[in-house]
Amino acid sequence: MQTTVLIVGSGLAGATLAAALGSVGIATVLIDRDPPGQRLDPKADGRTTAVSLGSRRVLEAAGVWQKVADRASPIWSIQISDHASPAAMDYDHRDVGEEPFGHIVDNQLLRRAQLDRLAELPAVTVLAPAALDTLERTPAAATARLADGTEIRAELVVGADGRGSTVRRSAGIEVMSWRYNQTAIACCMSHERPHNGVALEHFMPGGPFAVLPMIDREDGVHRSSIVWTERPDRAKAMVALDEAAFSRELQWRVGDHLGRVALSGGRWTYPLGVLHAKRYTDTRLALISEAAHAIHPIAGQGLNMGFRDIATLAELVVDRARLGLDVGGPDVLKDYERWRLFDNVSLVAITDGLNRLFSNRSLALRGLRGAGLSAVGRIAPLKKVFMRHAMGLMGELPRSVRGRPL
Numbered sequence: 001m002q003t004t005v006l007i008v009g010s011g012l013a014g015a016t017l018a019a020a021l022g023s024v025g026i027a028t029v030l031i032d033r034d035p036p037g038q039r040l041d042p043k044a045d046g047r048t049t050a051v052s053l054g055s056r057r058v059l060e061a062a063g064v065w066q067k068v069a070d071r072a073s074p075i076w077s078i079q080i081s082d083h084a085s086p087a088a089m090d091y092d093h094r095d096v097g098e099e100p101f102g103h104i105v106d107n108q109l110l111r112r113a114q115l116d117r118l119a120e121l122p123a124v125t126v127l128a129p130a131a132l133d134t135l136e137r138t139p140a141a142a143t144a145r146l147a148d149g150t151e152i153r154a155e156l157v158v159g160a161d162g163r164g165s166t167v168r169r170s171a172g173i174e175v176m177s178w179r180y181n182q183t184a185i186a187c188c189m190s191h192e193r194p195h196n197g198v199a200l201e202h203f204m205p206g207g208p209f210a211v212l213p214m215i216d217r218e219d220g221v222h223r224s225s226i227v228w229t230e231r232p233d234r235a236k237a238m239v240a241l242d243e244a245a246f247s248r249e250l251q252w253r254v255g256d257h258l259g260r261v262a263l264s265g266g267r268w269t270y271p272l273g274v275l276h277a278k279r280y281t282d283t284r285l286a287l288i289s290e291a292a293h294a295i296h297p298i299a300g301q302g303l304n305m306g307f308r309d310i311a312t313l314a315e316l317v318v319d320r321a322r323l324g325l326d327v328g329g330p331d332v333l334k335d336y337e338r339w340r341l342f343d344n345v346s347l348v349a350i351t352d353g354l355n356r357l358f359s360n361r362s363l364a365l366r367g368l369r370g371a372g373l374s375a376v377g378r379i380a381p382l383k384k385v386f387m388r389h390a391m392g393l394m395g396e397l398p399r400s401v402r403g404r405p406l
Contacts, residue, residue, distance in 0.1 A: 003029045003125070004327055005317065006144055006154035008132055008167050010036070012049065012107070013289030013306040014160030015114035019062035020314040022121035024406055026321055029152055031144075032128040036115055045107050046268040047186045048212060048225040050075070050199075050300035052102040054392030054401040055307035061400040063120070067113035073213045074100035076197035078390065082358060096387050100197065102304075104212045104225055135170050142284040142328065156317065156328030157285050163275050165291035171282040179273040180355065182207045183235035184297060185228040187267045188214065189250055190221050192259025201298075202253070203358035206230040207272075208298050209253050223264060226250065227297055229272065229359070239267045272296055276348050280340060281333035286313055293344045296351045298358075304392050305344055311398035311406075312339050318406055343395050 005021055007014045010032035018030040038044065051059065051072070059065035078091040078101060093100050118124050131147035135157065144152045159167030168175070184207075200211040207229025214223040230238060238249060247262045254261050275294040280287045289306025313336050317327045326332075388394050392401065400406050 001029065001125075001150065001152045003027045003152060003154050004321065005029070005156050005158060006031070006142065006152055007158045007160055008032075008144075009159065009161030009165075009291070010034075010126065010128060011039070011160065011162060011289075012110060012114070012303060013310060014158070015111070015118060016059065016062055016064060016307065017158060017160060017288065017310045017314060018124050018126075019064050019114060019117045019121065020058070020310060020400070020406060021317065022118065022124035023061065023063050024318055025123050026317060026327075027123050029125045029127065029154070030118070031126075031130040031132065031146070031152075033131050035129050036126065039111050040108055040115075042108055043266065046188065046266050047107050047227075047270075048104050048188075048214065049107055049110055049303055050102055050212060051105055051110075052301075052304045052307075052390065052392035053099050054311075054397065055304045056103060057403045058307045058311045058400045060403075061311075061406045062117065064110075064113050064117045067116055068105055068109050071109050071215055072103035072105045073215045074197050075102050075104065075199045075213060076100050078199045078201070080201050080203075082203045091387050091390065093387075096391070099391075101199075101387070101390050102392075104199075104214050106214070132166065135167065137171075137282070137284045139283060154328070155284065155326055156332070158313070159285065159287045159291040160289060162290045163294050165287065167285065168277060168287055168291050171285055173282060173287070174278045175275050176278065177273060177275040179271065180207075180296065181231060182229050182272045182296075182355075182359070183232045184270045184272055185226070185230065185235050185238060185267060186270065187226050187228075188223055188264045189226055189247075189254075189261045190217075190223055190264040191254075191261045192222070193257070194222050195224055195258065204229075204253070205359065206234060207355065207359045210297075210300070211254060211258075212300075221264075222258070224258070227300075228253070229297075232271070235269055239269055274348060274352060276345070280337045284328040284333075286333060286336055288313060292340075293348060295348055296355045298351050298355050299347075299390070301347055301351065301392075305347055308343060308392065308398070308401060309340055311400045312336060314406055315398045315400070339396060339398075 004027040080089045142157045195213040210227040212225040288309040
């Protein structure tokens, strides 16, 4: 089998890149070891994704967003507070334009939209389940052999197979990584009063506690997604509580501005850590999203970094393909790594620093946190910079992030 781009991993990042390339006719093969429907099991993943404005535009260019837009809840404002300080900071979208900061989308809905979009694209071939057996890369081409004997020859291989990327390991690319003494609890809650598109992030000693607006259920019940960071032992104890006791813990943390709250559905836990590949490329190989970097969810930017990887790599591939040039050559890979490195390294450092600053009981840091929140809230230009970061609109942006056709 001959193709232009081979993508290994059909998660949210890999599927989006395949849709983006397929939308402009780039021959793409997407492989994954799991059956496509496995990730659609609601018991498998209870998370939601905070899709920034810039990332929404990437999904629009890929033809995915149109299939999920009516089930995505806009974020019109963001409120940030610290348990140890009266200082707080409010972001209002009207200070930077008419568009929302982003949207909250159920991961299952986004995956379904991606699969539906890929099925519409003749340029995309999805092979799943399909186990990668060997991957050979030379200056001339890349050749992948699957466990069933299928051979795929491509100009470019993209590793989109997550933190434990076999593609990254096969290239001998080392990573910098560490684990936090924290676990994220993901769940959904119902509440009496509407959220009005307000996202909340409250910094607690164990870590940030985020309340993210979701669309109402079909019966009109108001909903929000929770990302609750705790020490691992505390998180284990929380998820072991019965539903009523867990709901009481939620109520204490959320407060009464949404009225009575209650757990709605299951609970999932995820250990937290940082990973950053020492390089993103090798001969005819590029890494995207969590195969290249993973960060703390404190600012909801993890997958949004991946979407910017996708927008950048897709633009470079499309521009060279239109000129009849090799899309997996050294110049493409060099441009991709240069373009993405600063943004990704900066966010690794920023999110790590924020987590260490706010997730503790240090009296010495309490005043610094309060002063920082107050200063950002008072200085309008600085506040706008932070808001544009939240929207994914800072730095050297690819065309699709700016809302232009790929």
